[in-house]
Amino acid sequence: MRALAPARLIIPALVVMMAYGFSFRAPAGAAETDAVTSFTLDNGLEVVVIEDHRTPVVTHMVWYKVGSADEPPTKSGIAHFLEHLMFKGTDAHPAGEFSRVVADIGGQENAFTSSDYTAYFQKIAKEHLGQMMEFEADRMTGLVLDPEDVTSELQVVLEERSSRTDNDPGAQLGEELDAALFLAHPYGRPVIGWKHEIEALSREDALNFYKRYYTPNNAILVVAGDVTPAEVRTLAEQTYGKVARRAEPGERLRPREPEPRAARTVSMSSPRVQQESVRRAWLVPSYSENADEAAALDVMASVLGGGANSRLYRELVVDGTTASSAGGWYQGSALDDSRFMIYGVPQPGTSLDDLAASFDTVIGKLVDGGVSDSELTRVKNALIAEAVYAQDSQSSLARIYGVALTTGSTTQDVAEWSDSIRAVTADQVVEVARKYLRPERSVTAFLRAAPQGVAPAADGSDAAEELPAKRS
Numbered sequence: 001m002r003a004l005a006p007a008r009l010i011i012p013a014l015v016v017m018m019a020y021g022f023s024f025r026a027p028a029g030a031a032e033t034d035a036v037t038s039f040t041l042d043n044g045l046e047v048v049v050i051e052d053h054r055t056p057v058v059t060h061m062v063w064y065k066v067g068s069a070d071e072p073p074t075k076s077g078i079a080h081f082l083e084h085l086m087f088k089g090t091d092a093h094p095a096g097e098f099s100r101v102v103a104d105i106g107g108q109e110n111a112f113t114s115s116d117y118t119a120y121f122q123k124i125a126k127e128h129l130g131q132m133m134e135f136e137a138d139r140m141t142g143l144v145l146d147p148e149d150v151t152s153e154l155q156v157v158l159e160e161r162s163s164r165t166d167n168d169p170g171a172q173l174g175e176e177l178d179a180a181l182f183l184a185h186p187y188g189r190p191v192i193g194w195k196h197e198i199e200a201l202s203r204e205d206a207l208n209f210y211k212r213y214y215t216p217n218n219a220i221l222v223v224a225g226d227v228t229p230a231e232v233r234t235l236a237e238q239t240y241g242k243v244a245r246r247a248e249p250g251e252r253l254r255p256r257e258p259e260p261r262a263a264r265t266v267s268m269s270s271p272r273v274q275q276e277s278v279r280r281a282w283l284v285p286s287y288s289e290n291a292d293e294a295a296a297l298d299v300m301a302s303v304l305g306g307g308a309n310s311r312l313y314r315e316l317v318v319d320g321t322t323a324s325s326a327g328g329w330y331q332g333s334a335l336d337d338s339r340f341m342i343y344g345v346p347q348p349g350t351s352l353d354d355l356a357a358s359f360d361t362v363i364g365k366l367v368d369g370g371v372s373d374s375e376l377t378r379v380k381n382a383l384i385a386e387a388v389y390a391q392d393s394q395s396s397l398a399r400i401y402g403v404a405l406t407t408g409s410t411t412q413d414v415a416e417w418s419d420s421i422r423a424v425t426a427d428q429v430v431e432v433a434r435k436y437l438r439p440e441r442s443v444t445a446f447l448r449a450a451p452q453g454v455a456p457a458a459d460g461s462d463a464a465e466e467l468p469a470k471r472s
Contacts, residue, residue: 036401037229038411041241044217048401048411049232050224052394058225059395060132061121062140063402065220066213068193069115069186069254069335075205077193080113081157082206086120087111088149090142095149098135107132115187116335117406123395126226133239140214140243150203158199161192169270170277170447176266177445178339181281184255185336215247216240220405224398257283257337263439271450278352279343279445280359284436286334288408294332295420296428297340297436301330302379303371303429304362305342309378311362312342322350322358333407340436352446367434371426384418 035051068079089095102109107124122132165171175190182188192198221240223232260283287294305312305328316323328342346355390396404414 036411036415039229039233041216041236043241043243043245044215045236045240045243046220046405047232047236048220048222048405049227049229050222050394050397050401051226051228052224052397053226056126056226057123057394058126058129058223058227059121059123059398060129060136061119061222061224061398061402062136063117063119063220063222063406064213065117065218065252065406066209066249067114067116067118068189068191070213070252071186071209074197075201075209076189077157077191077198078201078205078209079118080192081154081198081201082209083111083113083118083120084153084157085145085150085206085210086139086143088143088145088153090138090144092138092142093135098139101131101135113191115191117402119399119402121395121398129223129227129232130235130239133235137239137243140216140219140240141246143210143214145203145206147203150206154198154201157192158195161195161198165190165192166195167272169268169272173266173268173279173445173447176268177279177281177443180264180266180443181283181339182257185257186254187334187336187338212247213249215245215249216243217245218247218249220402222398222402222405224394224401252335254336260441264443265446266443267446267448269448269450273447273449275345276352276449277343277345277447278356278359279341279447280356281443281445282340282436282438282441283337284330284340284432284441286336286338286407287332287413288335289337291413291420292428293432294330295417296424296432297330298332298383299376299379299421299424300366300429300433301328301340302383303375304328304366306379306382309382311366312344312359315362315365316344316355316358320358321347322355323347333403333409335407352448356444356446363433363437367430367437371429373426376424376426376429380421380424383421387418 037049037051038047040046066079068076071078087095087099089097099109102122102124105124105128107122107128109120109122111118111120120136124132165175178190179188193201221236284297285293302310304310305326307313307327308318310327312323312326312328316326323344324347326342326344328340330340331338342359344355344359346352390400401411401414405411
């Protein structure tokens, strides 16, 4: 529970890629009927209702339009830390009661934080929806934080960072890659925060962040399941409608990333590395920045790295002897400029440098040779079919809309996503490849086994021998 959100929650993909976790593609046609309804309460809370009457179950999600990219300087990790603290209880519902009730009624709950949003959800039988709304509305403004709880939970977060990042060379390299790709934008800092800044977070920091951003006019309620809009409106007005606006967070202004001018390289070596690999990321626009180009980037991501039929996999794994695995993805759902990533694991006898050079060869063939009509049709059909399959999951539907609405898109954008994919041309795919997959927009990250002669520390650990990441 209370986990970091996968960093790649996006409108366009329901796939798993490396350590970046799950991503969701907009459901093709999901909002083209009366099944999706939206309205706003008087206090500013946005509400989205997604009807799914197959089973008497409901997914209830509250999304706050704030994430790690909205944190003040020197306070990295405060959004995620507050997410943990939100389970500490209120005067009306002391610590542990909310989770106990969810368990007693056979439900599920969790929460997650990303760069652009923080979300809390429960999946329960429909008759318990009003109770879940009452609990969430209460902790929207009624959180009580005992100093002892803050201190103990800070240690939990530090242990989470230690296990997920500080003891994982691949995760460490990912942090360094992001920091090199985003020179000015806060997407360059980890969602969980830098360790030294987490250690300095306080109860006052958490309460200040809570009071500024946890207000109904900065939140979106998404309810998916066996409900009608009228039922949800009535319950929402009885619960959330009683919560007064208490802050005006204002426009989400972040530093813009300067136009990249130089290719960058990040390299990490560690005795812990069992499988060497290479990744390359480029700075690209998101759907909120340029929807037309984003659709073309989505298609290009599938052409280059989307599974066993992608060019990277076919040319480097199936037809060649360069890689044992290869692929790529595009993070389309972000409030600001985002990333396009490809990766590969070398075959024995192939160097990481040679594998990285092979990336250039595959991309060069795309730019110079274009995309055939048959390949384009196959990729677009696969993308849209994958989106249709995603509709079978009630929770995925709720998550798709929450991500979209907290990253600058609308319910209409979600509804029209499949049409935007169908409209992408082969020339547009080539154009975004030529425009964005340029060396000066990229960061290449190498994960290497420790150099020969580097031995584990005397105490049996290898932490003392791990080499720091290098940027060049």
